[in-house]
Amino acid sequence: MEGSNDKLDLILTKCFDDKFHWQLLMVFLCAVGSMHTCTFQVASNFYRVEVPYYCVDWTYGNDDNSTESQTVGNDRKGDSCASSCARWVFNYSQLDVSSSIQESYNLTCGDEMFMQIHATVYFIGLGLGSLFGGHLGDRIGRVKIIRISNFVTASLCATMALTNSYLIHVTSYTIISGFIGTIWIAAYAYTTEIGTIKLRAKVAASLAVALCSGYIACGLIALVLPNWRHLLIVISLFQFICFGITLFMDESPRWLWSQKRYIEIHEAWINAVKVEGLFKRQNSNESQEELFAMLIQECKPRQNFLENVVSDFKNIFFLSSVNEEDSEDTKLTSENESLIGVYKYPRIVMRIIMLTIYWVSTYLMYFGVLFGAQLFGQQIHLFTILQGLGAVTGAVLSFFIINLAGRKLVSLLSLACLSVCFFICIIFPSSMRMIILPATLLARICLEIVGFLIFLWPSEMMPTTIRTSVLGLFSFVSRVTSMLVPFIETLDVYWESLPLLILAVISVGTIIPVLFLPETKNEQLPGNLKEGNEFGTKREEIDAAVESEVKLKEELDRS
Structure with a gap:
């Protein structure tokens, strides 16, 4: 690639x-x-457990126009939701829990569907x-x-x-x-x-x-x-x-690279150097510093918090602009790279x-x-x-x-x-x-x-x-x-x-x-869509080329 x-x-x-x-x-x-x-x-x-329940305090109107209520004993049989109930009792004796949202939110009398x-x-x-x-x-x-x-x-x-x-x-x-x-x-x-x-x-x-x-x-x-x-x-x-x-x-340095955010890659590298320094003596990092210095010259200055929020918003809705003078790699991070x-x-x-x-x-x-x-x-x-x-x-x-x-x-x-x-x-x-x-x-x-x-x-x-x-x-x-x-x-x-x-x-x-899926063991991660489309084919092409070269050599030896 x-x-x-x-x-x-x-x-x-x-x-x-x-x-x-x-x-x-x-x-x-x-x-x-x-x-x-x-x-x-x-x-x-x-907590999302259906619990058996029964009523111990029934109330219902004496007639259609009455607002008076009457309490019925807790031995009431039949449809438990035929009348309103002032107090339900939930039986947890056969369960491995002692509370449920069914009781907390009174999901009874047809409201069980909310469970x-x-x-x-x-x-x-x-x-x-x-x-x-x-x-x-x-x-x-x-x-x-x-x-x-x-x-x-x-x-x-x-x-x-x-x-x-x-x-x-x-x-x-x-x-x-x-x-x-x-x-x-x-x-x-x-x-x-x-x-x-x-x-x-x-x-x-x-x-x-x-x-x-x-x-x-x-x-x-x-x-x-x-x-x-x-x-x-x-x-x-x-x-x-x-x-x-x-x-x-x-x-992730890979994601930061895809966004051309080299300054933040450098900051991550500095943190990595500090962590390694806690465990072992580090070799000279001058060549790596020079490499980052070259990269940082190619990118824009780091954004402050507000600019970062605005930039994230634009990225979410593909509103980021791509200038004509930007490189091809930068243009790849536009809407087409989604x-x-x-x-x-x-x-x-x-x-x-x-x-x-x-x-x-x-x-x-x-x-x-x-x-x-x-x-x-x-x-x-x-x-x-x-x-x-x-x-x-x-x-x-x-x-x-x-x-x-x-x-x-x-x-x-x-x-x-x-x-x-x-x-x-x-x-x-x-x-x-x-x-x-x-x-x-x-x-x-x-x-x-x-x-x-x-x-x-x-x-x-x-x-x-x-x-x-x-x-x-x-x-x-x-x-x-x-x-x-x-x-x-x-x-x-x-x-x-x-x-x-x-x-x-x-x-x-x-x-x-x-x-039919390609093996990814010991393979480099693809960076963009073009590389992703070619992923898994390079090894096959190399194997085919080697095989072709071997056959050609055998034919030459015979001749």
Whole structure:
């Protein structure tokens, strides 16, 4: 590949690749600063719980025109919503929780549908937030959008805990879910860009381990704090801490390069030098300083806060102007270097289609894997902790095997293993827990590996200028289609195992598009759409040229 990316790779190799401790520090800050997302995600298991209830104080009019009320004994039978009730009693004796939003917001007598609405808006917010947040990540930066998202989620989580209005509660929940999707996309893009070629998979796997640890943390916190309002207050405090942690993160040098912000790249390099100086004695950095001095002469002065806000606004809505005297690389960062201009690059379009299928299938299977939840009955804490352990195990395995075997092979093996787990649950009855439970946990481990790869693999395959935008598109489409899961579950009226059979077929079918995706192991990240379109073809061209040269040499030897 030729162009600006060669110069970029030279800068990163010369100035950042030897900053090993700085890279680890940035990944650590990003991972810890994003951990709260999974903690909040599973917290709904402990407060969106339908609780049996009955009335102990009935009131109703003596006639149609009467305003007088009469109290009826608590042994009233029949339609519990035929008359108004002055006091409901919620029975938690058979549940593993002691509070629910159903009681807090009095979702009774037909209002139970708002419980389902509460679950649905999560997917809507997550999908729309991922789509818009992915665009923001490409336009204003990875770290900036993570900081904004952390602050908003912390503020609105506290609002959810304190408000007595269901409308405010569910609106805050929807917005938080959108920003959570944004954090995931920006965090995976950031860790992919911050690490060297050999470290990329490992640092991204470290992020996955931290995120999955959030599941376990939520289960443990909920054991101590059974009241859902107290639980959300603690999570909100955790989110504010995560926001403070992200203030120490440096922006991705790759993204800064795509925006011609060389001064900020230099500042990140200075911070990297300081971090390395804490661990080892640094060699002379004079040549690197000279390199940055040459770059800084080519860029505009750093903007102040207000100018930065205005510039971000223009970038979001493609209002930034491109001058005729600007270089070709600068012009590439205009509107054409976005999803709008992807249609000109057929390879990228085909890969986006195949990766979308990969994402959609993964999220459909994710909810199918939860078939093991019934084995735990109402033991929500145990189920959440075990699911978290399965996810962490999958993330840890990813840390060791993805760099060794490659993205494609690990994806294929994980999808095949998932199919086997689904078929095991089809063949054996749910009463055989000694077989079904291990299959469920193994499926959760494999799914975590696949779930990790749907972030890492596209992040390495897609160019820097559209990396988070494409991830946001994948997330949006997969979240929308995951709403089909409840309808798939209803098919069990025809055959108990039909939903699992459909998910098994999906798992097998996903292998086909994966076969056509290029391997990204040990490959440089593409910088712009042109390089992204050529990605994966250079190695094939070299192999073909070598093979042709060998054949030619053999023919000459024969002659």
